[in-house]
Amino acid sequence: xxxxxxxxxxxxxxxxxxxxxxxxxxxxxxxxxxxxxxxxxxxxxxxxxxxxxxxxxxxxxxxxxxxxxxxxxxxxxxxxxxxxxxxxxxxxxxxxxxxxxxxxxxxxxxxxxxxxxxxxxxxxxxxxxxxxxxxxxxxxxxxxxxxxxxxxxxxxxxxxxxxxxxxxxxxxxxxxxxxxxxxxxxxxxxxxxx
Amino acid sequence: xxxxxxxxxxxxxxxxxxxxxxxxxxxxxxxxxxxxxxxxxxxxxxxxxxxxxxxxxxxxxxxxxxxxxxxxxxxxxxxxxxxxxxxxxxxxxxxxxxxxxxxxxxxxxxxxxxxxxxxxxxxxxxxxxxxxxxxxxxxxxxxxxxxxxxxxxxxxxxxxxxxxxxxxxxxxxxxxxxxxxxxxxxxxxxxxxxxxxxxxxxxxxxxxxxxxxxxxxxxxxxxxxxxxxxxxxxxxxxxxxxxxxxxxxxxxxxxxxxxxxxxxxxxxxxxxxxxxxxxxxxxxxxxxxxxxxxxxxxxxxxxxxxxxxxxxxxxxxxxxxxxxxxxxxxxxxxxxxxxxxxxxxxxxxxxxxxxxxxxxxxxxxxxxxxxxxxxxxxxxxxxxxxxxxxxxxxxxxxxxxxxxxxxxxxxxxxxxxxxxxxxxxxxxxxxxxxxxxxxxxxxxxxxxxxxxxxxxxxxxxxxxxxxxxxxxxx
Numbered sequence: 001x002x003x004x005x006x007x008x009x010x011x012x013x014x015x016x017x018x019x020x021x022x023x024x025x026x027x028x029x030x031x032x033x034x035x036x037x038x039x040x041x042x043x044x045x046x047x048x049x050x051x052x053x054x055x056x057x058x059x060x061x062x063x064x065x066x067x068x069x070x071x072x073x074x075x076x077x078x079x080x081x082x083x084x085x086x087x088x089x090x091x092x093x094x095x096x097x098x099x100x101x102x103x104x105x106x107x108x109x110x111x112x113x114x115x116x117x118x119x120x121x122x123x124x125x126x127x128x129x130x131x132x133x134x135x136x137x138x139x140x141x142x143x144x145x146x147x148x149x150x151x152x153x154x155x156x157x158x159x160x161x162x163x164x165x166x167x168x169x170x171x172x173x174x175x176x177x178x179x180x181x182x183x184x185x186x187x188x189x190x191x192x193x194x
Numbered sequence: 195x196x197x198x199x200x201x202x203x204x205x206x207x208x209x210x211x212x213x214x215x216x217x218x219x220x221x222x223x224x225x226x227x228x229x230x231x232x233x234x235x236x237x238x239x240x241x242x243x244x245x246x247x248x249x250x251x252x253x254x255x256x257x258x259x260x261x262x263x264x265x266x267x268x269x270x271x272x273x274x275x276x277x278x279x280x281x282x283x284x285x286x287x288x289x290x291x292x293x294x295x296x297x298x299x300x301x302x303x304x305x306x307x308x309x310x311x312x313x314x315x316x317x318x319x320x321x322x323x324x325x326x327x328x329x330x331x332x333x334x335x336x337x338x339x340x341x342x343x344x345x346x347x348x349x350x351x352x353x354x355x356x357x358x359x360x361x362x363x364x365x366x367x368x369x370x371x372x373x374x375x376x377x378x379x380x381x382x383x384x385x386x387x388x389x390x391x392x393x394x395x396x397x398x399x400x401x402x403x404x405x406x407x408x409x410x411x412x413x414x415x416x417x418x419x420x421x422x423x424x425x426x427x428x429x430x431x432x433x434x435x436x437x438x439x440x441x442x443x444x445x446x447x448x449x450x451x452x453x454x455x456x457x458x459x460x461x462x463x464x465x466x467x468x469x470x471x472x473x474x475x476x477x478x479x480x481x482x483x484x485x486x487x488x489x490x491x492x493x494x495x496x497x498x499x500x501x502x503x504x505x506x507x508x509x510x511x512x513x514x515x516x517x518x519x520x521x522x523x524x525x526x527x528x529x530x531x532x533x534x535x536x537x538x539x540x541x542x543x544x545x546x547x548x549x550x551x552x553x554x555x556x557x558x559x560x561x562x563x564x565x566x567x568x569x570x571x572x573x574x575x576x577x578x579x580x581x582x583x584x585x586x587x588x589x590x591x592x593x594x595x596x597x598x599x600x601x602x603x604x605x606x607x608x609x610x611x612x613x614x615x616x617x618x619x620x621x622x623x624x625x626x627x628x629x630x631x632x633x634x635x636x637x638x639x640x641x642x643x644x645x646x647x648x649x650x651x652x653x654x655x656x657x658x659x660x661x662x663x664x665x666x667x668x
Contacts, residue, residue: 003493006500013507020514027521034528041535048542055547058554062561065550108553129572136569145561151568151590168592172557177546 062144065174069110069183071101078112078171081142086118089135091165093118099168103175103183112171113149120162125155128163139169146171204258205469207462208247208331209344211265212368215243217250218454218462220258225452225466227459244330251334259339261469262331263462264478265366266345267374268323270296271388275313292316308346308476311384317343319478328481335491340469341478345376347465348428348448349385350475357382359414359422362448363407365429367393372434375403379414379422387414404439411443428461564620565654571596574626578614582607583648594654596627601645608635608648615652627652 059065075098086093095117102111120128132153139146150168155161204220210232219226234242250256274291288307293300296318304324308315324341331338345364352362361379365372376390389410391403415421426448427434452463469475564570568590575598579585585600602608609632618626633649 003496003500006497006504010500010504010507013504013511015507016511017507017509017514020511020518023518024514024521027518027525031521031525031528034525034532038528038532038535041532041539045535045539045542048539048547051547051551052542055551055554058551058558062554062557106553107556108550109557133569133572136567136572140567140569144557147561147566148568148590149592152587153589154587155585172560174550174554174557177549 060143062172062174065108065176066110066179067176069103069175069179071110071112074110074112074171074173075101075114078146078169079114081146082114082116082139082169085135085138085142085146086116088138089131090121091118091131091135092121103180104172105180105184107172107174108177108180109172109174112173114169116165116167116169118165118167119156120165122162123160125161125163132163132165135165144171144173203470205261205340205466206256206258207261207263207466207469209263209265209458209462210239210243210327210330212366212373213239214458215246216456216458216462218452218459218466219255225454225463227454227463229456229459240326240330244333247330247334247336251336256336259337260331261340261342261347261466262328262338263347263465264319264324264327264341264343265374266343266364266376266388267366267390267392268319268327269343269390270298270318271343271345271390272296272316272318273310273313273386274316288314288316292318304478306341306343306476306478308385310386312386315385315388315476317346317388317476317478319343324478324481332481332487335487338480339477340475341480342465342469342475343376344461344465345378345388345390346385346476347468348461349378349380350472351450351452351464351468352426352448355380355383356424358424359418359420360424360426361411361414361422361443362426362428363445365427365431365434367430372400372403372430375407375429377407377410377425379410381418381420386418389413400434400439403434404442408441428457430457565594565626571626571654574618574620575615578611578618580607580610580614583611594628596652596654597633598650598652599648601647602635603645605635605637605646608632608646608650611648612650615650627654628656629653 079096079098083093083096086096093116095115097115099113099115101113103109104111120131122128122131136148139148147170148167149170150166152166154164154166156164206220207218209216213232214229215232216229217227219228230246232239232242247256272292272295274288274295276287276291285307289300289305292305293303296303296316298318302321303318304321306317308317328338328341345362348362348364359379359381361377364376364378366375367373372393374390374392376388378385378388380386387410389406391406393403411422422443425443425445427445428448428450431445431447450457450460450464452460452467454460454463560566571590572588575585575588575596582603583600584602585598587597587599589595589597591597598611602611612630612632615627616625616630620626630650630652633651635646635648637644637646639645
């Protein structure tokens with residue numbers, strides 16, 4: 001009887017031990033796998049966080065992507081900004097001509113541009129050059145920055161001594177995906193022009 | 195069979211009876227002997243012997259093989275004159291003949307054979323006696339290898355036997371009375387006749403014993419045709435005192451050059467020495483272990499082994515189960531951590547920051563590139579140009595072309611300007627312009643003053659237009 005009891009206890013003990021060992025090994029492998037997944041996931045989260053941080057930095061510099069795109073209003077705003085900058089820099093605007101806008105789907109942005117013809121109002125070339133520098137600095141510090149794509153500076157003597165400036169100024173404004181999709185669906189054209 | 199081919203180094207000889215148990219044990223530098231008196235009634239003496247031996251076992255002194263010495267008077271001896279044979283057939287013939295001549299059924303006796311030149315000396319003992327006698331040893335599972343009648347052991351222990359007919363008379367009994375005697379007779383090393391005499395109810399009757407001995411000696415004389423001239427006595431001589439003892443041949447004490455305090459102890463030591471010298475001494479077959487006892491031993495071992503196995507299994511089960519529950523907790527926490535991370539990642543990636551950042555980086559790359567900034571350009575150019583050069587017009591085009599028009603005091607001033615623009619460096623040795631070339635430099639005299647009008651084209655990036663199409667003088 002004792003022998004039978006012992007056999008049963010020993011068999012039970014070993015089966016229990018073997019089962020527990022198997023479970024232990026299985027759980028250990030699962031835990032290892034989970035840890036690897038967690039490490040990978042942590043890296044992905046870190047990457048995503050970095051991207052978000054970078055996105056926020058870029059948004060600070062370039063402005064938040066627009067969820068509604070109204071080219072007329074934007075063009076008016078650009079012209080207003082440019083005229084304001086010219087006035088602040090004491091440069092007389094002769095022409096501020098808006099140019100056709102474009103949507104660049106690769107850059108997920110719209111490109112608005114104006115052509116400007118202006119002359120400095122200062123009595124000397126040196127002061128005119130100073131005004132021009134101020135203008136360029138103002139354009140650069142706008143959010144989003146106004147880019148100077150073409151610039152022609154010419155010293156003139158008529159009607160008074162100064163600098164005549166011809167420039168093409170561009171605004172690259174980021175757009176939301178929804179806007180891009182909407183405009184792409186509306187026009188079905190690779191380049192959208194007014 | 196192993197003991198038949200190997201000479202034992204040590205032998206323990208043991209004998210019990212007549213109220214004593216005697217042992218001769220191997221010891222350092224010789225032998226150690228002991229005699230323990232048995233105080234229990236005769237029917238319980240076996241237990242006492244067993245107890246004594248158990249005590250000795252615990253001390254570890256009973257490790258050598260055992261020779262159990264049987265009292266000779268419990269055995270029956272007979273010299274059988276049989277034809278020579280071989281192997282198992284010969285032994286079968288011996289057994290059959292022994293049974294016939296002794297008049298005892300083979301099922302009740304155990305036999306031992308001792309080959310002599312004149313025949314085979316058969317020794318028989320009742321199995322019931324042997325069982326009782328050996329039971330203390332069997333119970334303790336002691337390694338019995340030899341079971342030898344004491345008279346045979348004594349005969350073999352005599353190293354230099356007389357050349358003529360001689361004999362050994364072994365007396366057994368307590369101090370007060372004799373219980374039995376055995377006489378072994380032979381010539382030289384040849385053992386011819388052994389007669390054991392049991393004094394059942396004839397105790398202290400020395401005269402009757404002497405008469406028996408005389409008859410045995412006469413039988414020997416008649417059978418072998420020569421008288422016994424010398425007898426050696428082993429035992430208490432006083433027990434044999436009788437009026438007609440003088441009719442026996444001269445009797446001396448058997449010289450036993452062996453360790454021991456008493457004759458009985460010396461007899462055991464002498465028999466042990468004889469066995470060491472001649473391991474193939476005739477012996478009753480050692481008893482096999484009783485099945486019940488074997489099963490008990492197996493059961494004991496099984497119980498021990500199973501207990502150990504059960505403990506190991508249960509301990510392992512307990513340890514691993516504890517580890518498993520701890521691991522489960524770890525897995526749970528790891529899973530919840532992973533789920534949290536997934537949720538966080540989903541939240542972070544729902545807005546597709548990767549693609550947005552990529553497009554914003556493109557815009558920022560254009561906006562922040564100093565080569566796209568005319569303000570930077572003006573700064574560098576004004577820094578680089580020599581004072582002998584006046585720029586009247588500057589054009590900054592979309593493809594990175596920069597055109598400078600103006601006047602200089604001399605051609606070398608134009609050359610200096612070109613060189614200065616070519617060597618203009620930004621960002622740790624990086625040239626600002628990829629290429630700088632002079633389109634024209636023409637001297638012109640106005641009001642007695644000569645100027646050199648020039649046009650220089652510089653490329654901020656690698657030029658995309660053909661050289662032939664470069665900007666010429668307007």
